[in-house]
Amino acid sequence: MSITKMDLKKLAGQAGQYLTRAVQYTEEKLGNAERTEFDGHYETLVKQSDAAKLWTEKLVAGAQSVVIPNPGNRVEDLLFEKLEKRRPNRLSNMEHLGLDMVQAGNEFGQGTAYGAALLKVGGAEQRVGLAERDFVGSAVTDFMEPLQKFLDTEIKTIARERRLLDNKRLDLDAAKGRLRKARNLDSQQAAEADLRICQAEFDRQTEITKLLLEGVRSTQNTHLKHLQAFVAAQAAYHQTAHLAMMELKTELDRKLCSNP
Structure with missing residues (x-):
């Protein structure tokens, strides 16, 4: 080549x-x-953007540790995402416990009090485990993934444009320095022309970056909807778990009373 x-x-x-x-x-x-300082409005927008990045990262990491507490599973999910495959729909720990209880109940025999109870409890644990798995799926899809996408798109784009603006600012100040050091008319005219170009590029990049930064605040309304979806999924899970356990407890108490 x-x-x-x-x-x-x-x-x-x-x-x-x-x-x-x-x-x-x-x-x-x-x-x-000397260096050109950014205006106060820009600096305020930068602080808001940095705060949004910091706390969104913390929220995603915190939700991940709650929803997918097993670090090995988190790594596996990340690898599947990198390979552009669907994350594995693995059984929850509660479902595994329920399966073990059902198998133990069958082994001990449905005709025994303990075996029959294990079958009842195992079935309830499986239902609760399935509800938990549904909650995990909803939390990932409706809360964690949208927030991570915000970090991977808007925030990364802003970081790139901020770096470009910093470079334009360095170019502008270097041009100002060359103008101050110009000793004859020709070099002064050349430096002035260069300065006008650098100033125009700096002003243009400042406006582009400000527009992107201002967009960060508007994403909070969208993130609020994702938060509401997360709470709704969590509430549905706890409601299902509560009802299943209360029904199970009532049934077991009744059996114990009838079989002292």
Whole structure:
């Protein structure tokens, strides 16, 4: 693959730009160069965006540890997502317990009090375990995945545009420095032209970044709906579990009373 003169010129230009930015950044850190400060509105938007990123990450991680407490299962789910396959619909621990109870009940015999009770309890545990699995699926689909998508799309896009804005700001301040150092009319005119271009690019990138940052606040309404879905799924699970256990307890108490 041949490299044309145009390619070499482009590469040289990019290398020169990176060097100029590095020099400007270093000079600013050393206190030897002035820097353009972002306006207060932009800084406020940045703080709000950073807070949204931080707390959304914490919410996703916290929900994940509650919904999928087994770290091995979390890793397995992540691998399935990377391979663009559906996450495994594995049995819950409660369902496994219910199955063991049913098998034990069959082994001891339905005709025995203990065997019959194990069958009853095992069936109830399986129903509760299934409800738990439904809750996990809803929590992942309706709460965790949308919030993670927000982190993977909007937040990553904002981070990229903020880095680009920082680079445009370095270019602008470097251009201001060249204008201050210009010693003759030709170099001054060239520096002024360069400064106008850098200022326009900086202003344009500032507006683009601000628009993206302002969009973060509007996502809270969407996230509120996801939170409501999470609560509804959790409430449905606990209601199912409560009813199943109360019915089971009533039935077992009645059997114990009739078979002292």
